[in-house]
Amino acid sequence: MxxxxxxxxxxxxxxxxxxxxxxxxxxxxxxxxxxxxxxxxxxxxxxxxxxxxxxxxxxxxxxxxxxxxxxxxxxxxARLPPARTYFPQRPKSEQSRHQAASGSRCPVRWARKRRLGDMAALPPNVRDRFTEGERAVLYIVASDCRQHGSCGSSVKEIGDRAGVGVTTVRNALRRARRLGLLDITDRPQWRARHLPNLVKIQCRRWLAWLKKFRPNLGLNFCPTGFKKAASSGTFGNKQKGGQPSYSRADGPSGRFQRFARRKPPSG
Incomplete structure (x- = not known):
């Protein structure tokens, strides 16, 4: 200047x-x-x-x-940025907050955020401190911590899994860190792109609550739309001789026979 x-x-x-x-x-x-x-x-x-x-x-x-x-x-x-950024200020939008937030949304991500936000991954004493999107973010973090011991996904990956944007992910992590729920460790790399932060749950009350009320969180989780394959009906539907119940009576048995062949049709 x-x-x-x-x-x-x-x-x-x-x-x-x-x-x-x-x-x-x-x-x-x-x-x-x-x-x-x-x-x-x-x-x-x-x-x-x-x-x-x-x-x-x-x-x-x-x-x-x-x-x-x-x-x-x-x-x-302290190697921190200045109190005010030196980049030029972005011009203020003429739209209101309601108009900016009422744009087109992806219905799949919206439904995923609603579903994960209501899954009660937080104890009741801190649940009201977070919005629905932030609760969905903390659900993803809690499931990774239960399954892998920590969450090493990037902000973009957590946002895609929770159905929210990167700003909501950052706000949720900062607020949880300020409340003493999470421990976030930076992983800088020399002459390389920094690795994603390592997030761990440090609140013992939250861990005890997950262990008591959500024991399967992150362990037996199946994504939405997962459909179990239908059984072919060949296992468990056999007769004592090993022959399927729906097969012809004059056919060979279910055991291995080297030169087995069907009898010629009579008449």
Missing amino acids: RFRATDFLCRKQGKDVVTIHTEMAQWLADITTVKQIDHYLALVWRGLAEGALSDQEAQELSEAACSRRSLLQGARE
Whole structure:
């Protein structure tokens, strides 16, 4: 971000006059490096010397800049992104939340989310803390933890299995982690794409509840639409001699016979 001396002039936006104090306060929110803080402070004292800023306004901007510098330095030491992203803000949509959420949905994913969200994979004390889609996500996580000991699927895979989007998956994992239900371990790779996070259940009350009320969760799970193959009727429907009950009486027995053949038809 670059500052110019001509920016100290007041600008008019419609009927409102934007003062230099308000504009510089907005600039401070877009700063992402410590070097920009030094340049910003130089502009603040230059504005005070030229009379564009009063003593009180300059003092407020200076204190805010020092606070912003401490936040940036702390984020740099902790290897975290800045408090505010440096990417340009996305323009606000003209649609309301209801209009944006009432678009076309896949009926299969919608039915899967409704079904998994009502399967009671969470204990009653925390069930009301999550939405229906988030409960479906935690059902998938709980089933993987019961079957494999942990859940190593990606956010996209969990969302496809639960019938929700990636944002719902992230919200569910963050809230469960904040409530102490899950333990999420990052798996970074050197010079490679990071592996999916490893999710484990750390709440003993949840584990005890699953063991008592949902003992088969994740162990004998069959996907929707699974149809058991019909029996051919050859096993368990034989006579004592080994011959099927529906076969001809004059045929060979069910035992192995080397030169067995049917009798020629009479008449």
